[in-house]
Amino acid sequence: MIYFIIPIIVLIIVITIAFLFRRKHIQEVGRLEQEKLQIQHKPILEEMTKVKQLNMTGETEENFERWRNEWTEVMDIHMPKIDSLLFDVEDSVDRFRFGKATEVEKEIQDKIRFCDKKMNDILQELNELVGSEEKNRIEMEKLKEQHRAARKTILAHQHSFGMTVNPLEKELEAFNPKFEEYDKLTENGNYLLAREIVISLSTKGNRLFEIIQETPSLLTELQNKIPASIRELRNGTKEMEEQSYYLQHLELATHLDAIETELEELLSKMGELQIESVQQQTLAINDRIDSYYDALENEVTAKHYIDENYEKIAAKLSDITALTKETSNEAAYVQQSYRLNEQEAQIPQQSLKKLGIINKRFEVLITRIEEQVSANSSLQEELQHISEELGRIAEEQDSFANRLKNLRIDENNVRTKLEELSRRLQNTDRMLHKGNIPGIPDEMEARLEEADEQIYIVTQSLQEVPLNMSLVDTYLENAGKAVNEVSAKVEELLDNVMLIEWIIQYGNRYRASNPEMHARLLDAEESFRQFRYAKALEQAATAVEEFEPGAMKRIQELVKEHV
Incomplete structure (x- = not known):
């Protein structure tokens, strides 16, 4: 198959x-x-x-x-x-x-x-x-x-187009042959060639029609607005100089003459229909004219500032100088009782040197103001710099004066904190010696002595004249750290002793029936009598916890309730 x-x-x-x-x-x-x-x-x-x-x-x-x-x-x-x-x-x-x-x-x-x-x-x-x-x-x-x-438009408003009338009419006249050529091509069915003429004329027309639209306003700017601004600036400059304003540094006459020459060149370009170039230069000229107005306004504003502030700043200079001298005298007095670091001690004298330089600058400034041979903007700038420097010196002196005032307060605070540390150390020592324990470990005695030594160092540093508060603060910090550590260790030791006693009492119930438990508790008791409390706690806790898991948690809860 x-x-x-x-x-x-x-x-x-x-x-x-x-x-x-x-x-x-x-x-x-x-x-x-x-x-x-x-x-x-x-x-x-x-x-x-x-x-x-x-x-x-x-x-x-x-x-x-x-x-x-x-x-x-x-x-x-x-x-x-x-x-x-x-x-x-x-x-x-x-x-x-x-x-x-x-x-x-x-x-x-x-x-x-x-x-x-x-x-x-x-x-x-x-x-x-x-x-x-x-x-x-x-x-x-x-x-x-x-x-x-x-x-x-050109025929109806020839006066608005000025020297551009003839060039613009020639440009418009040049369109007619192109119109005729376009009609002939269209009649002969040459639409694509006619399209090229349309595109060319559209490009040229857009530019020309834009020129015709913008020319009147541009000519008004060149022939009327800018010349009017120049006349206004010349008149304003003359009036300000008659009012004792110093304006020679602006050189406005030279700049305005240059603009007038430039205007003639721009009008010539207008006759050549260089509109884009003329527009850009016109914008630049207007920006320069605006800056000249701003410069004149700045001089007026500066004069107002000077008139309103130079007497105030003179008074400020006098007040800060007096304050600095007072602070310098106070610093000399305070240094009899307290030691200042080299940088702090130099603050008053350095400030007085700065004030001396500022005072000379201010005198020169007043002379320049009275003689009226300097630009107000320059005088204002110098006056503002002086005011700012005086403000920095004043802040520095206020800070230094507060530092001097706080030295006495800091000393009192140190003495208060030192008394608190001494009392706390005494209470810790009393609590340790009155505790129901076989004895005090050598390590704990050494910690107590170290804390007491740190307190003694602070006490001795407070007896020095002049008093070095920076060093005192460092000693106080060391003393506080030593007291905090020994207090914590004493509390831990007493808690461990209580816990050991509770653990042994808890384990006594198993001694008769468990020889191994009895032996391990005997070892813990021996360590306890030798003041080795940490080891005794470890031995007793391990023995009870191994025989009855969870026993330590119950014992700790009982101790907590008892406490």
């Missing part, structure tokens, strides 16, 4: 594969047929009908004939060829000649791509031609209307 089954299976597989390939090629034929139909349905004829409504002369007629011939070639030659190839593919598939079918399908695909590109190119050129005609007509109508409006 096996000799019959295997060939049958192979045959079934071959037939299945063949039908799968056949189905695949049938689908490919359908796809190619659909692409061919899409090409045939492209609206070439509709678009060519639109072209017939244009002037069928010149390049339009030539292009129309070319497009019609190319379309005819595609529809009458290539499409039938594609139909024939599609029939060949179907025949090859029916005969199961799939290799041949694949080759023909590729050839069909290439022809479809060629035809599709050809049709798309025709459509694109058709749309470009039709679109060019419509755009040309709309844009040219707008351009001619703007041209007429521009000419009317």
Whole structure:
């Protein structure tokens, strides 16, 4: 049977594969047929009908004939060829000649791509031609209307355009030959060439119409507004100088003369229609004029500041000098009782030196103000610097004076804290010696002595004259640290002793029945009698916890309730 089954299976597989390939090629034929139909349905004829409504002369007629011939070639030659190839593919598939079918399908695909590109190119050129005609007509109508409006504007307002009238009329006149050339090209059906003229005129027109729109205001700026500002600045400068303002450093006359010369050059450029360059330079001139106004206003503001503040600053200088001398005398007195570091001790004298220099600067400043040979802005700046420096010195002196006042307060605080530390150490020592313990470990005695020694050092440092508070503060900090540490250690030791006693009492219930527990508790008691409390606690706690897990937690809770 096996000799019959295997060939049958192979045959079934071959037939299945063949039908799968056949189905695949049938689908490919359908796809190619659909692409061919899409090409045939492209609206070439509709678009060519639109072209017939244009002037069928010149390049339009030539292009129309070319497009019609190319379309005819595609529809009458290539499409039938594609139909024939599609029939060949179907025949090859029916005969199961799939290799041949694949080759023909590729050839069909290439022809479809060629035809599709050809049709798309025709459509694109058709749309470009039709679109060019419509755009040309709309844009040219707008351009001619703007041209007429521009000419009317110049004729009606010649006085506003000044020396630019003739150049602008020449520019507008140059449009007329281009208009005529455009009309001639359009009549001859040369819409694409006409499009180039429209684009060129639009670019030139946009610039020219913008110039016509901006020229009157720009001329007004150059001929009226800026000269008026120059006259106002000259008059203002003259009035201020009559009021004793020093303005020579501004050199306004020279700057204004230069602007007047520049205005003549700009008017000449206007006659050449160099509008963009003139606009930029005009903006720069206005910025400079604004800066001159600001400079004059700054001088007025500076004079007001000087008039209102120089007497106040003189009084401030006098007050701070007196305060600094007083602080210097106080520092000399305080140093008899307290020691200041070298930097602090130099503060009053350094401030007096600074004040001496400032006083000389202020005298020079007053002379300059009275002689009226300096710019008020410069005098104001110097006066402000002096005021700022006086403020810094005043802050420094206030801080130093507070430091001197606080020395006595700091000393009293140290003595109060020292008394508190002494009492705390005494209470700690009393609590330790009155505690119900076999004895005091040598380490604890040494800690108590160390804390007492630190307190003694602070006490001795307070007896020194002059008193060095920085050193005293350091000693006090060391003493506080020593007392805090010994107090904590004593509390820990007493807590451990109480806990040991409770643990041993708790473990006594197991001694009679457990010799090992009895022996380990004896070891703990021996360590306890030798003042080795930490070891005794460890031995007793370990013994009880091993015999009864969780016992230490219950014992600690009992001790807590007892306390």
